Amino acid sequence: MIAKNDSLVERVWRAGVVGAGGAxxxxxxxxxxxxxxxxxxxxxxEPLLRNDQQLMASRAAEILRGLKLVMKAVGAKEGVVALKxxxxxxxxxxxxxxxPADGVRLHPLKGVYPAGDEFVLVYEVCRRVVPAGKxxxxVGVLVSNPETFLNIARAEKGEAVTGRFLTVTGAVKRPKTLRLPIGTPLKRAVELAGGATVEDPALVVGGPMMGEVASHDGEPVTKTTSSIIVLPRDHKxxxxxxQALDFDLRKTMEICCQCVYCTLICPRSLLGHEFxxxxxxxxxxxGLPYxxxxxxxxxxxxxxxxxxxxYSCPMELPIGRLNKKIAGELEDWNWKRTPQPERPRPAPLREYSLVPVSRLTSRLELKDYDLPAPTDDHDHTVDRVFIPLKQHIGRPAGAVVKRNQKVKQGDLIGGMEPGEMGARVHASISGTVREVTAEMVVIEAG
Ligand code: SF4
Ligand code: SF4
Structure with a gap:
């Protein structure tokens, strides 16, 4: 339950802030x-992404303000900005x-992947290993991404989350980093980057390693869309x-040669997890049972x-995807994790097993697309936005607006009971509500 005491927690809840860098x-x-x-x-x-690094340069004061607000709220003595x-x-x-009096320091990181994995980051910054499943x-550490701290600073002033920064890059005429209203169709973002330079492009939403291919270019930008990478549909x-998961599974059963290279390079295994x-x-x-x-x-x-x-598997097997599927099934079965060591010990040669992002970019055949994507700070017009009522972990927000209702940017359109796991949703542009479903609110500008 959220106390109605005008605390930072309550203001952040009211503004609908969610982790902008992850799920x-x-x-x-x-x-x-x-x-x-x-x-x-x-x-x-991840290769090709640019928005966080540019945001930390262009909105440094607000991000630091958000950091200091959170430090005060959680009672932390130390704040760290970890960046390459x-x-x-x-x-x-x-x-x-x-x-000097802020209690904040910078922590420079090497250009390796996945330096931004929370477990890896916590170890790099404070030499504490987060146990598996926790x-x-x-281990006393709170981690969030730069845009989230920016949104926290704005929430403290009463501003709801209505837009986000995202890099639009790959096979586009002018790669750039834009701030767009939540709900903008992906194809509008691609247009603003000069349009695709290939016929029948595929849009990868998120990074090339962990992002997903959009099912169509009308999908909306959400609070968690960090980038759109436009690529030829036959790109690696x-x-x-x-690839279909069944095909991946069959391939794994047939050709995994047990060379162990996947384990030798795995960042979680290198941190000392029993994995x-x-x-x-x-x-x-x-074919062993789960x-x-x-x-x-x-x-x-x-x-x-x-x-x-x-990077390491000679057969290029999709080990992460298969693990994710197994993990999902284990959760469905309410499986209880076998106890893991409370204090995992990182591998002694961990430092020598880190993978430079530049080599990963080459391996992904993305070198030609590794270009600057400067921030374009203009307010871009968007005629219609398609705002999902679930852009977060937890329950979807419930629509609180009706068809043909006039709304202003920042008005509440998706409600959530205080204390319920989820986040409120706000109008990202001013205009008229054209459609309301259980999943989405459509607003037409004007
Ligand atoms: S690296 Fe690939 S082939 Fe080698 S053990 Fe791991 S999954 Fe099997
Ligand atoms: S098993 Fe592969 S995908 Fe999973 S954490 Fe290790 S390296 Fe990453």
Missing amino acids: GFPTWKKIDARAEIVIVNGAEC EKYRAAIGELSRLIK IPLA VVVRKQ KPHLVMRSLAL PRSPGLSSAAACCACDLCGV
Whole structure:
């Protein structure tokens, strides 16, 4: 239950802030906690993405304000902005603004993937290992991405989440980073980047490693859309993401040679978790039943970063996707995780097993698309927005507007009871509500 005390938690709940860099965990729930350290996750470790690094340069003051508000709310003594050492503009601006009394420091990271995985980040920044199945709060650390802190700073002033920054890149005429109203169709974002340069393009929403291929270009930008990567439909990244899972499974059963390379490079295994992806693949190949096979049930420790499949597996098997499927099934069966060591010990040679993003970019055949995507700060016109009522983890918001109702930008359109797991949803443009369903509210500008 959220106390009606005008606290930061309540303001963040009212504004509908969710984690902008991941699955959309409701931020009010995350900051309703105690933590010793708060980390801004500015790693932005997937190839081609640019928005977090540019946001940390152009909106540094607001991000730091959000960080300090959260530090105060959770009782943290230390705040850390963790970002790649090559993000020079952001480092320059943040260093200029951080005062000694703030209790905030910068932590430069190497250009490796997945530096932004929360478990990896927490270890790099404070040498604490989050046990498998737990979240960073288990070791006293709260992690969120730069745009989330920006939205927290704005929520504290009463501003709801109505837009987001996203990089539009790949096979487009002018790669750029835009701020667009939530609900903007993806095809409008691509138009604003000059349009696709290939016929029949596929749109990858999110990074090339963990993103998904959009089912159509009318899909809307949501609070968690960090990028759109336009690629030819027969590009390796697209084909890999669209292969049928049954085909992946059969391929794994037939050709995994148990070379162990996936385990040697796995960031979770290297942190000391009881998790060896090659054993999961072996159990799959042998057709062992899920919960009773320790090999299979350890798949829940996988973060689906796909590093093993893209970079180390000689057969390029989709190990992350298969692990994700197994983990989902285990959850459906209410499987209880076998106890893991409380203090996992990272592998002694971990430092030498980290993978540079530049090499990953080459392996993904994305070098030609690795271009600047400068921020375009204009307010772009969007005629219609299609705003999903579920852009977050938890229950969908319930529509509180009717067809033909006039709304202003920032008005509440999707409600949520205080304390319910979920997030409120607001009108991203001013106009007239044209359609209301259980999933979506459509607003026409004007
Ligand atoms: S790297 Fe590929 S082939 Fe080797 S053990 Fe892992 S899944 Fe099997
Ligand atoms: S996708 Fe592969 S490398 Fe990444 S966590 Fe899972 S098993 Fe490890």
